[in-house]
Amino acid sequence: MPDPKTLFDKVWDAHVVRPETADTPGVLYIDLHLVHEVTSPQAFSEIEARGLKVRRPDRTYATLDHSTPTLPAGLNGLKPYVTPQAEAQVHTLERNCAAHGVPLAGWGSEDRGVVHVMGPELGLTQPGMTVVCGDSHTATHGAFGALAFGIGTSEVGHVLATQCLLQRKPKAMRVTVIGELQSGVSGKDVALAVIAAIGFGGGTGYVIEYAGEAVRSLDMEGRMTLCNMSIEAGARAGMIAPDQTTIDWLRGRKHVPADYEAATAEWLKLATDPGATFDKEVVIDGAAIRPMATWGTTPDAGAPIGAPVPQPQSDSDRKAIAYMGFTPGEATTSQPVDVVFIGSCTNGRLPDLRAAAEVLRGRKVKPGLRMLVVPGSEAVRRAAEAEGLHEVFIAAGAEWRIPGCSMCIAMNGDVVAPGQLAVSTSNRNFEGRQGKDARTILASPATAAATAVAGVLTDPRVFLNEVVDA
Amino acid sequence: MSEPFTTLTSKTVILSQANIDTDQIIPARFLTTTTREGLGKAAFYDWRYEADGSEKPEAILNRIDPAEHRILLAGKNFACGSSREHAPWALYDYGFRAVISTEIADIFTSNALKNGLLPVVVSQNVWDDLASQPDQPVTIDLEARQIRRGNAQPVPFEVESFARQCLLNGVDTLGWLQSNLQEIEAFERSRETV
Ligand code: SF4
Numbered sequence: 186m187p188d189p190k191t192l193f194d195k196v197w198d199a200h201v202v203r204p205e206t207a208d209t210p211g212v213l214y215i216d217l218h219l220v221h222e223v224t225s226p227q228a229f230s231e232i233e234a235r236g237l238k239v240r241r242p243d244r245t246y247a248t249l250d251h252s253t254p255t256l257p258a259g260l261n262g263l264k265p266y267v268t269p270q271a272e273a274q275v276h277t278l279e280r281n282c283a284a285h286g287v288p289l290a291g292w293g294s295e296d297r298g299v300v301h302v303m304g305p306e307l308g309l310t311q312p313g314m315t316v317v318c319g320d321s322h323t324a325t326h327g328a329f330g331a332l333a334f335g336i337g338t339s340e341v342g343h344v345l346a347t348q349c350l351l352q353r354k355p356k357a358m359r360v361t362v363i364g365e366l367q368s369g370v371s372g373k374d375v376a377l378a379v380i381a382a383i384g385f386g387g388g389t390g391y392v393i394e395y396a397g398e399a400v401r402s403l404d405m406e407g408r409m410t411l412c413n414m415s416i417e418a419g420a421r422a423g424m425i426a427p428d429q430t431t432i433d434w435l436r437g438r439k440h441v442p443a444d445y446e447a448a449t450a451e452w453l454k455l456a457t458d459p460g461a462t463f464d465k466e467v468v469i470d471g472a473a474i475r476p477m478a479t480w481g482t483t484p485d486a487g488a489p490i491g492a493p494v495p496q497p498q499s500d501s502d503r504k505a506i507a508y509m510g511f512t513p514g515e516a517t518t519s520q521p522v523d524v525v526f527i528g529s530c531t532n533g534r535l536p537d538l539r540a541a542a543e544v545l546r547g548r549k550v551k552p553g554l555r556m557l558v559v560p561g562s563e564a565v566r567r568a569a570e571a572e573g574l575h576e577v578f579i580a581a582g583a584e585w586r587i588p589g590c591s592m593c594i595a596m597n598g599d600v601v602a603p604g605q606l607a608v609s610t611s612n613r614n615f616e617g618r619q620g621k622d623a624r625t626i627l628a629s630p631a632t633a634a635a636t637a638v639a640g641v642l643t644d645p646r647v648f649l650n651e652v653v654d655a
Numbered sequence: 656m657s658e659p660f661t662t663l664t665s666k667t668v669i670l671s672q673a674n675i676d677t678d679q680i681i682p683a684r685f686l687t688t689t690t691r692e693g694l695g696k697a698a699f700y701d702w703r704y705e706a707d708g709s710e711k712p713e714a715i716l717n718r719i720d721p722a723e724h725r726i727l728l729a730g731k732n733f734a735c736g737s738s739r740e741h742a743p744w745a746l747y748d749y750g751f752r753a754v755i756s757t758e759i760a761d762i763f764t765s766n767a768l769k770n771g772l773l774p775v776v777v778s779q780n781v782w783d784d785l786a787s788q789p790d791q792p793v794t795i796d797l798e799a800r801q802i803r804r805g806n807a808q809p810v811p812f813e814v815e816s817f818a819r820q821c822l823l824n825g826v827d828t829l830g831w832l833q834s835n836l837q838e839i840e841a842f843e844r845s846r847e848t849v
Contacts, residue, residue, distance in 0.1 A: 202842040203835055209817045212835050214842055224739065226689035235829070252687055270687040277689050321738040321762060335738035337766035339828070347832050349839055353815065355761075385674055386732035386758050419735060421761055483674050483735075501673040501730070596683040603706065615678040615736060617701050 189458035192426050193357050193392050196332040196455065200315045202349060210351040216314040217331075218344045219300050220247040220287065222278040223596075224319030228342035229281040239285040241348045246309055247282050247289040249275055250299045252597050255559050255586035264292075267598030285345075296439075298562020298588050301325035301413065301530035305405070306564050308438025312427040312452035317344060322530050322612065323422075324415040328408035329435070330427040330455050332392070335416065355421050356464040358391040359457075362399035364472035369646040371540065372407025373532055373610065373629035375399065376414040377477035377487040382469055385485040388420030391465065394457065395425050399471030405434040406534045413531045414612050417484035426456040476644050478628040479614050480517050481505035486614075490632065490644045491516055508616055509624050510606070517626065518642045523605035525556040525637040526619070527630050528586075529593035532610035533561025537630040538569050542577040544634035544648045549581055551640035556583035557599065559591040583637065595619045608636045660773055660822040663752050664794040665725035668715060669786050675729055676736035677763070681745040694741055695721075695748030721750025726793055728785055729756045734763035743767040753795050755802075757782050768818040769828060773797065775812050797823060 190198070197213075205211035218241075225247075232239070239245055252271040258264045266272035282289040290296040296307055301322055304310040310326040316333035317323060319341040326333035336350065343350055360379055379395075393415050395408075403411065408425050415423030425431075432449045435441050442448040475489035482505040488495070494511045497503040511517055527533070527541050538560065550556045558578045560566040566588055569575055575585045591599040593611035600620030601607045607625050610633050614625040628636070631645035638648065685697040703714045710717050727746065733756040734742055743766045746754070753773040764774045775795060777785070785793060785804070794803040797819060801809040821828055 202838050207816060208820075210815070212832065212838065214839070223686050227691050227740075230690075231829070268687060274687045274689055319738060319740075321736065323738075335762055337738055337740035337762060337769065339740060339766065339769040343829055343832055346829060347836070347839060348843075349832060349835070351817070351828060351832060386735060386760070389732070389758060389761055416736075419732070419760060483676075499673065500671075504672065594683045596686055613676075613678070613736065615676045617682055618678050621682070621701055621706060 189461040191357050191457045191461045191463065192330060192394055192424055192455050193332065196313055196315065197354060205353050210353045212349050213352045214315065215317050215344050215348055215350060216244060217309055217316045218245045219304050219316065219318035220245060221250050221300050221320065222274045223251045224338050225281065225341055226274065226277045227338050228345055231342040232346045237346045239287055239345045242286040244348060245287045247278060247287050248297055248300050248303050249278065249291055251590045251594060253589045254597055255589045255591050255599055257587060271597065295563050298564065299530045299533060299590055302533055302561030302565065305329065305409065306562055308435055308441040311441065312431060313455050317350065321416045322413050325409050325413040325530055327412040327422050327424040328405060329431055330424060330452065332422055332424065334422040356391045357394065358388060358465040358467065359394045359396055359463040360467045360469065361397040362469045362471040363397045364399055364470055366399050366402060366471050366474060369476060369649055370474050371629040371631060372403050372410035374474055374477045376411045377479065377627065378474045379469060380414060380418045380485045381487040383418040383467060385483045386419040388415065388418035391420050392422045392424065393420045395423060397471065400425060401428065404536060405430060406536045410531055414484065417612060427452040476629060476632050476646065478517060478626050478632060478642055480509065480511055482508055482614055482616050484612065484614060484627060490642060491518055520606055521640055522554060522608050522636050522642060524601050524607040525554065525633050526592040526607060526609040526611065527633050528559030528561060528591055529611040530561060531612045532630050533559060533565065535565050535568050537610065538574050541630040541634035542574045544631055544645055545581040545638065546577050548638045550583055550637045554637055554640055556637045557586060557592060558583050559586040560588045562588050592619050608633050608642060658771055659825040660752065660771055660797055662794060662796045662798065663725055664792050666723055666792055667726040667728040667785060667789050668719055668724045669728045669789050671730045671786065673730040674732045674735055677734055677739055677742045678736060680734060680742040681739065686739060686741055691744050693748065694745035698745035698749040725750060725752040727751050727754045729754055731756060732758045732760065735760040738762045740766045743770045743772045747772050755785065768822065773822065775802065777810060777812060781810050
């Protein structure tokens with residue numbers, strides 16, 4: 186009987202080209218390399234300076250998302266780029282992809298989207314694969330049972346040139362979320378609760394496998410939201426074993442294997458074997474999770490909506506609470522909110538927009554509050570418009586934008602103004618993340634929508650006719 | 656390219672706050688660059704400059720001479736957040752050659768090591784001790800994997816062995832990876848025939 190293996194072991198072992206030794210890291214093969222405009226230009230320059238070409242353009246796929254405007258071209262036909270430099274960066278990727286034969290979902294492509302929304306949607310991401318991208322939220326793809334992690338620009342160059350990376354194997358952690366999630370509790374709430382439990386750096390050095398019935402009960406989008414935020418606990422990657430939900434979701438997508446049934450039989454074998462061990466185990470009670478929101482400037486500073494801001498435990502807490510303009514002991518639900526952002530690779534998918542629209546239907550965004558809804562991809566935009574979700578948002582007084590990262594990273598001109606308080610469905614509430622001196626509360630799409638209506642941070646169950654407990 | 660790293664002796668700059676994230680090290684609006692050069696100005700930009708671009712005179716990074724302060728002594732969980740290699744590029748260009756903390760984010764560590772910036776993880780006791788005397792020069796000896804200061808007992812630290820060799824000898828990692836090309840091709844063939 187071979188030793189029992191974890192999901193992570195199985196995917197890792199299947200990609201070792203050369204094992205690691207005490208002196209040298211291993212060589213790990215990469216099945217899918219996703220590329221965007223921000224972290225790739227220096228990597229293309231590097232390989233070109235060495236006279237190299239992209240070795241496997243067929244395993245490379247690029248998109249435009251971070252620096253791209255989310256407003257349409259003006260009457261002059263020009264796209265409203267925030268700076269000429271942002272535009273130049275986009276053109277650099279267009280040129281690099283053309284020169285190296287790398288497929289690009291560029292402007293005008295119906296496939297374009299935020300890199301971690303697009304990859305799964307096109308079926309590029311598949312169970313058992315190794316997936317990398319010059320972006321820390323690459324862990325999103327782990328929802329399919331892929332080993333997916335973010336890399337730096339030098340490593341982007343390594344993968345472009347060799348389709349491999351030098352790696353030492355990280356440790357393995359299992360996070361089991363037991364019990365049944367309450368209605369009105371989403372994947373985002375689970376993610377914020379998990380990060381609050383593990384702590385901001387608690388996953389450093391680990392790959393996390395998420396397990397338990399509460400995780401199994403999430404749809405693929407909820408699982409992606411959960412894996413997406415693994416990096417916010419410091420983990421390299423997050424993974425969930427493929428099951429029928431995974432297989433049903435991927436079926437019929439553009440790039441999935443031709444012999445789908447044969448592929449799925451292999452995928453189902455990836456699950457962690459009984460008796461496999463982890464370096465660390467964490468168990469969380471899923472039934473106890475409530476809609477969550479952050480009170481500080483790190484993603485682990487989360488608590489159920491309505492809970493008081495905790496007494497600071499450190500100087501960093503003190504600074505974070507002061508930055509947010511909160512007072513220890515008071516709830517965060519009393520401060521007027523200026524901006525609500527729905528979008529990003531964490532929560533910019535169709536079910537996220539549906540959840541927000543369900544709250545907003547027949548209601549209005551509080552006057553004076555700015556609400557931005559940015560679909561995660563062109564496919565999400567098309568599907569949402571086919572259902573009329575955009576009309577719900579527009580009728581409520583929100584802005585309906587073109588897909589992109591937008592206010593998640595605020596480098597395309599979509600920013601929260603200094604001092605403003607934002608409730609955002611993205612993944613980071615760092616100081617200045619959404620604009621200089623902007624203050625960010627992270628929450629789910631339903632919470633963000635409820636907040637937009639009420640004007641203050643609000644538990645969405647208030648609008649969903651649910652009983653709200655204390 | 657960065658210079659090889661063997662031994663560094665320098666005064667330290669202390670940024671004691673925990674969880675200094677990559678958006679603090681280099682705000683996202685500076686990421687539209689297509690080169691690696693000149694990012695030192697953007698390092699900790701919002702800590703160093705007012706909205707109108709004027710310097711904040713009280714900011715420690717504006718008061719010191721970077722040439723004399725090559726070591727950043729940073730709070731726990733340093734450089735958490737994004738994978739942007741612009742973070743080590745900016746710190747290196749500003750003048751830093753090493754970062755000492757009690758915990759440093761994974762991706763940053765990997766990025767820093769490829770760019771001549773040495774991340775060193777120490778215990779809280781050692782960190783507190785170093786922080787108590789910022790003006791006294793600290794020596795980081797990569798060959799011996801030791802931190803030394805004055806007459807104090809040398810403190811050992813760990814660094815991934817291959818990255819250490821690369822830093823000491825200026826090994827080109829991409830070149831090394833390419834030397835495995837035959838194995839990579841064999842791996843691809845073996846999978847395609849399954
Ligand atoms: S939406 Fe945000 S987290 Fe996701 S890829 Fe874009 S910038 Fe990164």
